[in-house]
Amino acid sequence: MSQTNDTPAMLAINNLECSRGDRTLFRQLSYSINAGQCLHIVGANGSGKTTLLRSVAGLVYSPKGKIQWQGENIQSNPSYQSTMIYLGHSEGLKNELTSVENLEFYSCLDGHSDQSHVDGDLAQMGILECADLTANKLSFGQRRRLAFARLLHSKAKLWILDEPFTGIDDAGRALIETICVEHLDAQGMILLTNHRTLSQSRLAPSLAVLDLMDFQSSLDHS
Amino acid sequence: MAQNTFYLFARREWQLLFRNTSALVQPLCFFIIIALMFPLSLPAENELLTRIGGGVIWVSAVLATLLGLESMFRSDYHDGALEQWLISPRSLPLAMLGKVFAHWSCTGLLLALFAPLLCMTFRIPPDQIWVLFLGLMLGTPSLSLIGAIGAALTVTLHRGGVLLAIIILPLFIPILIFGAGMVTQQAIGGSTASQLYALAAILVLALTLSPFAIAAALRTTIN
Numbered sequence: 001m002s003q004t005n006d007t008p009a010m011l012a013i014n015n016l017e018c019s020r021g022d023r024t025l026f027r028q029l030s031y032s033i034n035a036g037q038c039l040h041i042v043g044a045n046g047s048g049k050t051t052l053l054r055s056v057a058g059l060v061y062s063p064k065g066k067i068q069w070q071g072e073n074i075q076s077n078p079s080y081q082s083t084m085i086y087l088g089h090s091e092g093l094k095n096e097l098t099s100v101e102n103l104e105f106y107s108c109l110d111g112h113s114d115q116s117h118v119d120g121d122l123a124q125m126g127i128l129e130c131a132d133l134t135a136n137k138l139s140f141g142q143r144r145r146l147a148f149a150r151l152l153h154s155k156a157k158l159w160i161l162d163e164p165f166t167g168i169d170d171a172g173r174a175l176i177e178t179i180c181v182e183h184l185d186a187q188g189m190i191l192l193t194n195h196r197t198l199s200q201s202r203l204a205p206s207l208a209v210l211d212l213m214d215f216q217s218s219l220d221h222s
Numbered sequence: 223m224a225q226n227t228f229y230l231f232a233r234r235e236w237q238l239l240f241r242n243t244s245a246l247v248q249p250l251c252f253f254i255i256i257a258l259m260f261p262l263s264l265p266a267e268n269e270l271l272t273r274i275g276g277g278v279i280w281v282s283a284v285l286a287t288l289l290g291l292e293s294m295f296r297s298d299y300h301d302g303a304l305e306q307w308l309i310s311p312r313s314l315p316l317a318m319l320g321k322v323f324a325h326w327s328c329t330g331l332l333l334a335l336f337a338p339l340l341c342m343t344f345r346i347p348p349d350q351i352w353v354l355f356l357g358l359m360l361g362t363p364s365l366s367l368i369g370a371i372g373a374a375l376t377v378t379l380h381r382g383g384v385l386l387a388i389i390i391l392p393l394f395i396p397i398l399i400f401g402a403g404m405v406t407q408q409a410i411g412g413s414t415a416s417q418l419y420a421l422a423a424i425l426v427l428a429l430t431l432s433p434f435a436i437a438a439a440l441r442t443t444i445n
Contacts, residue, residue, distance in 0.1 A: 057309050058308075058309055059305055059308060059309060059444065059445070060445055061445065078311075079311075081309055081310060081311040082311035084309070086305070086306075086309055088302055088305060089302070090300070090301055090302025090305070091301070091302060092301060092302035092303040092305065092306040093301060093303075094234075094238060094297075094301065094303065095297075095301070096237070096238050096241035096242050097234075097237060097238070097241070101237065105230070105234055106306070108230050109230070109306070109307075109310050109312060110310070111311065134241075
């Protein structure tokens with residue numbers, strides 16, 4: 001699939017300003033991402049990484065600045081929500097439900113009519129033996145793996161991942177990197193935060209880095 | 223076609239309620255205990271209990287519904303599920319209607335079904351039991367729907383229970399007046415039609431408007 005240069009960027013952030021309470025986190029943030037790109041957002045604790053991700057996911061609305069998907073504001077673009085998946089710090093798993101039931105619910109929510117892939121997804125994430133355990137019996141790492149199983153059959157083009165490698169062992173990390181690389185190869189886009197550099201990871205070839213500290217310097221002078 | 227949003231959320235809520243039986247049993251036990259305290263504490267005059275019985279059962283039902291409402295969105299907020307609904311392509315009002323319907327079927331419906339049993343301790347005559355049951359069947363869905371708006375507004379608060387009661391109880395008063403009034407009317411031999419219509423009208427209003435209000439309340443509180 002070839003992309004011409006004059007089509008609007010898939011995801012464009014224009015002059016975005018976000019604040020938490022009275023404190024402005026960053027301002028005049030502009031960036032655009034095209035198909036096949038992975039954007040790594042870096043910054044100190046409290047610099048607004050999660051707020052930026054939540055803004056792009058449409059959970060936080062910032063009156064200043066614009067976030068556009070294929071040239072249209074995300075708030076006024078009803079198809080945006082079906083092209084985007086956001087995995088935050090809390091996985092959204094129900095403790096009372098088993099791994100299979102949790103995954104089936106999200107698979108339905110994402111619009112899949114066929115649930116036969118669920119067992120295969122759990123196997124691919126290495127948690128098939130937990131399929132019939134309720135989520136409160138899973139370890140932290142297993143919960144993360146279960147949350148990521150949702151990505152395997154997702155039709156979403158844009159993945160927004162907040163600290164995807166937290167609490168995950170080396171094997172799990174390699175697994176998630178593989179899934180992400182496959183997604184990028186299929187012209188997907190990823191927006192993620194991570195505290196360690198990803199330049200040694202398999203994502204490196206399509207990686208761009210956005211440092212939120214660069215958009216804070218203007219705050220000190222004002 | 224993927225599963226219907228209403229059914230998807232209703233089924234999930236049922237699954238959760240039946241795994242977590244305390245949420246199912248608590249409002250019901252609370253309802254029975256409150257209602258039973260009146261026959262135990264009031265003077266043993268049969269006629270007095272019969273006269274106040276309908277009202278007492280209605281007040282107990284309102285308080286028991288309130289108890290169940292507090293936890294309606296709490297765990298979904300804490301484990302991040304709520305965020306996922308907000309950004310999903312599914313219709314949030316329809317999803318919330320499904321959730322509230324499942325919630326009502328495990329609280330309000332159960333209360334209405336148990337109310338006739340309680341009526342016996344108040345020695346309420348059968349014709350009034352029937353009217354009370356009908357009133358509860360029409361009134362409790364409205365209580366759940368309107369109460370869910372308050373639950374959505376207070377979900378992020380640490381101790382939202384008291385605030386929820388202050389916001390929601392005044393809105394429950396019309397339902398209480400018509401519901402309890404129906405039993406009184408039946409007792410004095412009057413027509414219960416006007417109260418019945420009023421309860422039905424409130425239910426239609428709650429069914430059509432509150433799903434949108436719940437969705438809007440969730441969107442504003444989760445920010």
